[in-house]
Amino acid sequence: MAEAFPFELVSPEKQLVSGEATEVLIPGTEGYFQVFANHAPVMSTIKPGVVEVKMADGESSRYVIFGGFADVSPAGLTLLAQHAVDVADLDKADLERRIQDAKEDLADAKDEEARAKAADYLDQLTTLQTAF
Structure with a gap:
Protein backbone atom coordinates (compact mmCIF):
# COMPACT_ATOMS: atom_id res chain seq x y z
CA MET A 1 0.00 0.00 0.00
CA ALA A 2 1.25 3.48 -0.90
CA GLU A 3 2.31 5.79 1.87
CA ALA A 4 -0.11 8.66 2.60
CA PHE A 5 0.53 12.34 3.25
CA PRO A 6 -1.65 15.28 4.38
CA PHE A 7 -3.40 17.01 1.48
CA GLU A 8 -5.62 20.09 1.29
CA LEU A 9 -7.30 21.73 -1.69
CA VAL A 10 -8.59 25.18 -0.82
CA SER A 11 -10.27 27.91 -2.89
CA PRO A 12 -11.50 31.31 -1.70
CA GLU A 13 -15.04 29.89 -1.62
CA LYS A 14 -14.36 26.78 0.47
CA GLN A 15 -12.09 23.92 1.44
CA LEU A 16 -12.74 21.15 -1.08
CA VAL A 17 -10.45 18.43 0.31
CA SER A 18 -8.68 17.83 3.59
CA GLY A 19 -7.32 14.39 4.32
CA GLU A 20 -4.67 11.79 3.64
CA ALA A 21 -3.72 11.28 -0.03
CA THR A 22 -1.42 8.77 -1.67
CA GLU A 23 -0.89 10.73 -4.90
CA VAL A 24 -1.93 14.00 -6.50
CA LEU A 25 -1.44 15.03 -10.15
CA ILE A 26 -1.13 18.82 -10.52
CA PRO A 27 -1.16 21.09 -13.62
CA GLY A 28 1.90 23.22 -12.84
CA THR A 29 2.74 26.14 -15.10
CA GLU A 30 5.86 24.27 -16.26
CA GLY A 31 3.84 21.09 -16.87
CA TYR A 32 1.97 18.47 -14.90
CA PHE A 33 3.74 16.94 -11.90
CA GLN A 34 2.77 14.22 -9.47
CA VAL A 35 3.22 14.35 -5.71
CA PHE A 36 3.68 11.27 -3.53
CA ALA A 37 4.64 10.93 0.14
CA ASN A 38 8.13 12.25 0.95
CA HIS A 39 8.21 14.44 -2.18
CA ALA A 40 10.97 17.03 -2.21
CA PRO A 41 9.79 20.46 -1.00
CA VAL A 42 8.67 22.68 -3.87
CA MET A 43 6.38 25.63 -4.57
CA SER A 44 4.81 25.99 -7.98
CA THR A 45 2.23 28.14 -9.65
CA ILE A 46 -0.72 26.23 -11.09
CA LYS A 47 -2.23 26.74 -14.51
CA PRO A 48 -5.89 26.07 -15.25
CA GLY A 49 -6.45 22.34 -15.57
CA VAL A 50 -7.53 19.17 -13.82
CA VAL A 51 -6.14 17.96 -10.48
CA GLU A 52 -6.41 14.21 -9.95
CA VAL A 53 -6.39 12.96 -6.36
CA LYS A 54 -6.10 9.45 -4.93
CA MET A 55 -6.93 9.36 -1.24
CA ALA A 56 -5.56 6.88 1.30
CA ASP A 57 -9.02 5.32 1.65
CA GLY A 58 -8.94 4.35 -2.04
CA GLU A 59 -11.29 7.07 -3.30
CA SER A 60 -10.28 9.05 -6.38
CA SER A 61 -11.56 12.46 -7.39
CA ARG A 62 -10.89 15.13 -9.98
CA TYR A 63 -11.13 18.91 -9.68
CA VAL A 64 -10.95 21.60 -12.34
CA ILE A 65 -8.88 24.50 -11.04
CA PHE A 66 -8.24 27.98 -12.38
CA GLY A 67 -4.73 28.88 -11.30
CA GLY A 68 -3.18 29.21 -7.89
CA PHE A 69 -0.22 27.75 -6.00
CA ALA A 70 0.99 24.32 -4.90
CA ASP A 71 3.08 24.06 -1.74
CA VAL A 72 4.79 20.72 -1.14
CA SER A 73 6.58 20.48 2.21
CA PRO A 74 7.48 17.84 4.78
CA ALA A 75 4.08 18.66 6.34
CA GLY A 76 2.22 17.61 3.17
CA LEU A 77 0.68 19.25 0.09
CA THR A 78 -1.51 22.33 0.02
CA LEU A 79 -3.14 23.55 -3.20
CA LEU A 80 -4.41 27.12 -3.03
CA ALA A 81 -6.65 27.47 -6.07
CA GLN A 82 -8.05 30.74 -7.41
CA HIS A 83 -11.21 28.78 -8.14
CA ALA A 84 -11.94 25.04 -8.05
CA VAL A 85 -14.87 22.82 -9.08
CA ASP A 86 -15.39 19.12 -8.36
CA VAL A 87 -15.72 17.37 -11.74
CA ALA A 88 -18.56 15.30 -10.27
CA ASP A 89 -20.59 18.52 -9.99
CA LEU A 90 -20.29 19.39 -13.70
Whole structure:
Protein backbone atom coordinates (compact mmCIF):
# COMPACT_ATOMS: atom_id res chain seq x y z
CA MET A 1 0.00 0.00 0.00
CA ALA A 2 1.25 3.48 -0.90
CA GLU A 3 2.31 5.79 1.87
CA ALA A 4 -0.11 8.66 2.60
CA PHE A 5 0.53 12.34 3.25
CA PRO A 6 -1.65 15.28 4.38
CA PHE A 7 -3.40 17.01 1.48
CA GLU A 8 -5.62 20.09 1.29
CA LEU A 9 -7.30 21.73 -1.69
CA VAL A 10 -8.59 25.18 -0.82
CA SER A 11 -10.27 27.91 -2.89
CA PRO A 12 -11.50 31.31 -1.70
CA GLU A 13 -15.04 29.89 -1.62
CA LYS A 14 -14.36 26.78 0.47
CA GLN A 15 -12.09 23.92 1.44
CA LEU A 16 -12.74 21.15 -1.08
CA VAL A 17 -10.45 18.43 0.31
CA SER A 18 -8.68 17.83 3.59
CA GLY A 19 -7.32 14.39 4.32
CA GLU A 20 -4.67 11.79 3.64
CA ALA A 21 -3.72 11.28 -0.03
CA THR A 22 -1.42 8.77 -1.67
CA GLU A 23 -0.89 10.73 -4.90
CA VAL A 24 -1.93 14.00 -6.50
CA LEU A 25 -1.44 15.03 -10.15
CA ILE A 26 -1.13 18.82 -10.52
CA PRO A 27 -1.16 21.09 -13.62
CA GLY A 28 1.90 23.22 -12.84
CA THR A 29 2.74 26.14 -15.10
CA GLU A 30 5.86 24.27 -16.26
CA GLY A 31 3.84 21.09 -16.87
CA TYR A 32 1.97 18.47 -14.90
CA PHE A 33 3.74 16.94 -11.90
CA GLN A 34 2.77 14.22 -9.47
CA VAL A 35 3.22 14.35 -5.71
CA PHE A 36 3.68 11.27 -3.53
CA ALA A 37 4.64 10.93 0.14
CA ASN A 38 8.13 12.25 0.95
CA HIS A 39 8.21 14.44 -2.18
CA ALA A 40 10.97 17.03 -2.21
CA PRO A 41 9.79 20.46 -1.00
CA VAL A 42 8.67 22.68 -3.87
CA MET A 43 6.38 25.63 -4.57
CA SER A 44 4.81 25.99 -7.98
CA THR A 45 2.23 28.14 -9.65
CA ILE A 46 -0.72 26.23 -11.09
CA LYS A 47 -2.23 26.74 -14.51
CA PRO A 48 -5.89 26.07 -15.25
CA GLY A 49 -6.45 22.34 -15.57
CA VAL A 50 -7.53 19.17 -13.82
CA VAL A 51 -6.14 17.96 -10.48
CA GLU A 52 -6.41 14.21 -9.95
CA VAL A 53 -6.39 12.96 -6.36
CA LYS A 54 -6.10 9.45 -4.93
CA MET A 55 -6.93 9.36 -1.24
CA ALA A 56 -5.56 6.88 1.30
CA ASP A 57 -9.02 5.32 1.65
CA GLY A 58 -8.94 4.35 -2.04
CA GLU A 59 -11.29 7.07 -3.30
CA SER A 60 -10.28 9.05 -6.38
CA SER A 61 -11.56 12.46 -7.39
CA ARG A 62 -10.89 15.13 -9.98
CA TYR A 63 -11.13 18.91 -9.68
CA VAL A 64 -10.95 21.60 -12.34
CA ILE A 65 -8.88 24.50 -11.04
CA PHE A 66 -8.24 27.98 -12.38
CA GLY A 67 -4.73 28.88 -11.30
CA GLY A 68 -3.18 29.21 -7.89
CA PHE A 69 -0.22 27.75 -6.00
CA ALA A 70 0.99 24.32 -4.90
CA ASP A 71 3.08 24.06 -1.74
CA VAL A 72 4.79 20.72 -1.14
CA SER A 73 6.58 20.48 2.21
CA PRO A 74 7.48 17.84 4.78
CA ALA A 75 4.08 18.66 6.34
CA GLY A 76 2.22 17.61 3.17
CA LEU A 77 0.68 19.25 0.09
CA THR A 78 -1.51 22.33 0.02
CA LEU A 79 -3.14 23.55 -3.20
CA LEU A 80 -4.41 27.12 -3.03
CA ALA A 81 -6.65 27.47 -6.07
CA GLN A 82 -8.05 30.74 -7.41
CA HIS A 83 -11.21 28.78 -8.14
CA ALA A 84 -11.94 25.04 -8.05
CA VAL A 85 -14.87 22.82 -9.08
CA ASP A 86 -15.39 19.12 -8.36
CA VAL A 87 -15.72 17.37 -11.74
CA ALA A 88 -18.56 15.30 -10.27
CA ASP A 89 -20.59 18.52 -9.99
CA LEU A 90 -20.29 19.39 -13.70
CA ASP A 91 -23.14 18.90 -16.21
CA LYS A 92 -21.71 18.26 -19.69
CA ALA A 93 -24.80 19.38 -21.66
CA ASP A 94 -25.09 22.60 -19.65
CA LEU A 95 -21.38 23.28 -20.14
CA GLU A 96 -21.65 22.81 -23.91
CA ARG A 97 -24.57 25.30 -24.01
CA ARG A 98 -22.55 27.81 -22.00
CA ILE A 99 -19.56 27.42 -24.34
CA GLN A 100 -21.77 28.07 -27.38
CA ASP A 101 -23.23 31.17 -25.68
CA ALA A 102 -19.74 32.39 -24.77
CA LYS A 103 -18.57 31.97 -28.38
CA GLU A 104 -21.54 34.07 -29.52
CA ASP A 105 -20.79 36.71 -26.87
CA LEU A 106 -17.18 36.85 -28.06
CA ALA A 107 -18.26 37.27 -31.68
CA ASP A 108 -20.75 40.01 -30.70
CA ALA A 109 -18.35 41.95 -28.42
CA LYS A 110 -18.52 45.68 -29.19
CA ASP A 111 -15.19 46.81 -27.73
CA GLU A 112 -11.83 45.45 -26.58
CA GLU A 113 -12.86 45.26 -22.91
CA ALA A 114 -15.97 43.21 -23.71
CA ARG A 115 -13.94 41.02 -26.08
CA ALA A 116 -11.28 40.35 -23.42
CA LYS A 117 -13.92 39.52 -20.80
CA ALA A 118 -15.75 37.16 -23.17
CA ALA A 119 -12.48 35.47 -24.23
CA ASP A 120 -11.46 34.95 -20.60
CA TYR A 121 -14.84 33.40 -19.77
CA LEU A 122 -14.66 31.14 -22.84
CA ASP A 123 -11.16 30.01 -21.77
CA GLN A 124 -12.49 29.10 -18.34
CA LEU A 125 -15.36 27.11 -19.83
CA THR A 126 -13.08 25.21 -22.21
CA THR A 127 -10.83 24.37 -19.24
CA LEU A 128 -13.88 22.86 -17.52
CA GLN A 129 -14.60 20.91 -20.70
CA THR A 130 -11.17 19.20 -20.49
CA ALA A 131 -12.44 17.37 -17.39
CA PHE A 132 -14.74 15.20 -19.52
